[in-house]
Amino acid sequence: MAYEMILSERRGDVLVLTLNRPDRLNAAPPAMFDELRDAIGRLDGARAVLFTGAGRAFCSGADVAGGAFATDSDPAETTFQALTRHYNTTIAAIADLAVPVVSAVRGPAAGIGCSLALAADFCVASETAYFLQAFVNIGLVPDGGASWMLPRLIGKARATEMMMLGERVPAAKALDWGLIHKVVADDALDAEAFALAERLAAGPTVALGLMRRGLAHALEVDYATAMKHEAENQRAARGSADSLEGGIAFLQKRKPAFRGA
Known part of the structure; x- marks a missing residue:
């Protein structure tokens, strides 16, 4: 697939994906998220994975002016x-990745851009960054998984503040909130x-992939079920080559050389 709205670059063991519409503050038409989904399906x-944005923004949200939600005979449909076929399927694909994900945010991460940034395991922001759920300002509701992510990250009260007041959360406040x-x-x-991202790419990939999926799973189940799932994941991790290397390196008092298998 030839990409028109993103840049895909392999830098060592890290796949760097850049939202590349700087003239539009990387506003995202559905096709941009299709390209992202295709790219993460080709980890090779x-x-x-590292997500970033070209220019002075991470992503200013869905490209409403550019036709993301074109006004036609049935704009609601x-x-x-657009959400169910393009945006949400990409966010779900990121959640299902078996490798760690980092996002690098400068300028706005708004709307679906906020959801994309927070779908990463680690969100690193510059001092100019801000996070925004602006939907209330145009009579819409948060999407892209925001109503699931936000209360789990910062609690119901702060999630409600972001969603119902529609105000910017600057990087410093976002860090303070967790x-x-x-x-x-x-x-x-x-x-x-x-x-x-490079540090994570040098780690035990099998274990890291199980961790990121295990965290999401544990948020939805009871204590006993979470522990059973941990045991299953531990069995899978223990069977990896990286686990063997980690044990040998520990006994030999050296740094392990993980290979991602």
Whole structure:
């Protein structure tokens, strides 16, 4: 698939995916999310994924002006189809990835862009970044999984504040709330986020993939079921080559050389 709205670059073991519509603050038509979904389906051995945006924004939301939710004979149905067939399926594919995911946010991460940024395991933001659920300002409701993500990340009260007041949450406040992982200087963002992705890519990929899926699973089940699922994941991790290498390295008092298998 030839990409027109994103850039896909393999840097070592990290797949870097850049939203590439800087003239539109990376506003996302449905086709952009289709391209992202295609790209993460072609990891080809990459052991971590990094999402970022070209220019001064991560993503200003769905491209309403550019036709993401075109006004036609049934705009409500058009919106529903755009979400269920394009945006939501991509967010779900990210959640199902077997490798760690990092997002690097500068400028706005609004609407579906906010959902994309927070779908990562680690969200690194620059001092210029802000997170916004602006739907209330145009008579809509949060989407892209925001109503699931936000209360789990920051609690019901703060999630309600973001959704019902529709105000910007600057990077510093987002960090204080526990919404994101780290805030760095704007000119340090790219290097810091890539270094984190590279660190994760050098880790035990099987175990990390089980961790990210296990965390999501544990949010939805009772204590006993979560522990049973942990035991199953531990069995899978224990059978990996990286687990064997980790044990040998521990006994030999050296740093393990994980290979992602």
